[in-house]
Amino acid sequence: MELLTERERPMRADARRNHDCLLAEARIAFAKYGADASLEEIAHRAGVGSGTLYRHFPPREALLEAVLRDWTESMAEDAASFLGKGSPSEDLHAWLRAYIAHVTVYRGLAAALMVGMQEKSSALYACGQSVRSASAELLHRAQEAGEIRPEADISDVLKLAKGIALAAEQTGGGDDLIDRLLAIVVDGLRVQPAK
Amino acid sequence: MELLTERERPMRADARRNHDCLLAEARIAFAKYGADASLEEIAHRAGVGSGTLYRHFPPREALLEAVLRDWTESMAEDAASFLGKGSPSEDLHAWLRAYIAHVTVYRGLAAALMVGMQEKSSALYACGQSVRSASAELLHRAQEAGEIRPEADISDVLKLAKGIALAAEQTGGGDDLIDRLLAIVVDGLRVQPAK
């Protein structure tokens, strides 16, 4: 039996061209205006009618998801490279820092992921899942090493990370702010030495 | 010299009535649709033209601020009542829980406060200041008692609190989620027993 994913259903040449053009313009627009850039302008700059954009990417989330897909996959793959650089909790810390940096590239992205990773119906859900399981691996190791509390839940940790990303994004605080807030959270996840 | 704040500049009777009507409707609309409820509908339900709303509350933030003012002031006043109920850090913890609960009453409020408390030009800035100084008092006590790290900054702490509020709001997680995340943050603020 042939394992044929439907990744690449054939597309009419002009449709394919429009699809790619829209993606390219969306990438630019999101970087420039944030995740809630005007869809109308994206369509216009791609040289297509607004209806065409909706044909290819029904809700706005679908467009965001398409733009994020590559980036999100490579990030999940990179997760393993964070293992063993320091102590397990240091690895987790470094990974979370990278996660926040990624989630901060587009303004509004953290908010979109916050809801998207929750709802199974969302186009962003799949993206979130691969990142989540990659993160879970790092958390798990730190827990087995006895450095991080065993009750800690990966979803909670990622929510805090996105919360930090939102705070940095909305208050204009830079990497310093992110480092300070993240340090607090990671320390809060540690097993308390004596109590 | 008379200390006469301009709190109550006289207003024409009809203007006053419209002002109050708009506030009442805004309260209802924010509760129902979140902090980004339709201004047009608020004006309509208050029985005034849309222009009248803008005359009274130039940017949307001003309307939000007006709706929040009482509530925000009473909260700052209540802060003192949190002192001495438990250990200083427990008091802080309880206060932050109350803060998050307040910031969660309207959907979108946490986000609005996150930016509003930062920009001096914002109508929400003053609101934020009184709450911030009330919070600083509680943090300070816990620091003097040697329970909370001396480097901890109140603005950072409140940003984390708002981040938690955003996470709860956007993922639909209830009080359980808030309690879990807040416990992590507060533990992260503690002075580490031995290291």
Next chain:
DNA sequence: ACCTGAACACCGTTCAAGT
């Protein structure tokens, strides 16, 4: 099969005209 672009329903904001 796919695209176009006008049409629709909805925003927030401004402003000339009214009282």
Next chain:
DNA sequence: ACCTGAACACCGTTCAAGT
């Protein structure tokens, strides 16, 4: 001095008509 409501510029989404 204050209010009204039409006008403006902008959204996202739909859909009949074209190729």
